[in-house]
Amino acid sequence: MSEEVKQGRPVCGQCGKPAVMMIDEIPLCIDCEYKFQQSRWMVFAQNAAMYNMADRQMVAVTGMPHLSSQIDIPNAPVPPIHYNNQNVTVQGGTVGAINFGNVNDIQVNLQALTQHGEIGVADALANMTNAILETHELAEAQKNELLEQLAFLSSQATAQPQERKPGMIKSVLGAIGEGAGAIKSIADAWGAVAPLLQGHFGIG
Numbered sequence: 307m308s309e310e311v312k313q314g315r316p317v318c319g320q321c322g323k324p325a326v327m328m329i330d331e332i333p334l335c336i337d338c339e340y341k342f343q344q345s346r347w348m349v350f351a352q353n354a355a356m357y358n359m360a361d362r363q364m365v366a367v368t369g370m371p372h373l374s375s376q377i378d379i380p381n382a383p384v385p386p387i388h389y390n391n392q393n394v395t396v397q398g399g400t401v402g403a404i405n406f407g408n409v410n411d412i413q414v415n416l417q418a419l420t421q422h423g424e425i426g427v428a429d430a431l432a433n434m435t436n437a438i439l440e441t442h443e444l445a446e447a448q449k450n451e452l453l454e455q456l457a458f459l460s461s462q463a464t465a466q467p468q469e470r471k472p473g474m475i476k477s478v479l480g481a482i483g484e485g486a487g488a489i490k491s492i493a494d495a496w497g498a499v500a501p502l503l504q505g506h507f508g509i510g
């Protein structure tokens with residue numbers, strides 16, 4: 307049980323982690339609030355896509371000039387990165403001995419991935435980043451090393467295929483796999499993101 311829970315701070319009504327906000331009088335943690343926003347976005351995006359399709363069909367059927375307007379679908383919410391139950395919003399620099407320059411790079415890349423509809427990869431990369439930041443079983447130097455490797459992979463994931471460095475990608479994938487293996491929370495997060503990244507990069 308974490309310090310916050312013991313001190314009587316409200317806990318998330320969904321998962322029991324420390325809550326950071328209330329929605330409809332239900333306390334939610336950072337991750338559950340994101341899931342809530344994401345599901346609302348999905349409903350909106352589906353409805354808007356159906357409206358837009360109906361709009362195009364009416365135009366096609368009537369043969370009239372297209373005077374109606376299509377709904378702009380906003381970008382999906384970007385998965386949050388957090389440290390000590392706070393959303394990470396710092397722009398680079400260090401907090402304690404953690405290099406948040408790498409974390410900031412990852413955040414920018416998650417935003418780009420989300421905008422390109424790669425929500426599954428972005429989610430899994432955010433979970434991996436959070437697992438590294440939150441574990442108490444790694445020294446800060448090891449955390450920085452993993453974050454640097456993850457920042458590299460996330461930037462390669464946003465690059466055009468012809469601009470990627472496949473040799474480097476393979477060796478970093480292997481290095482993280484070895485570094486992640488010893489710690490369960492990180493190994494679990496890596497187990498989820500590694501196959502998605504391999505698929506994204508087209509390597510088996």
Ligand SMILES: [Zn+2]
Nearest residue numbers: 318321335338
């Ligand atoms: Zn929660």
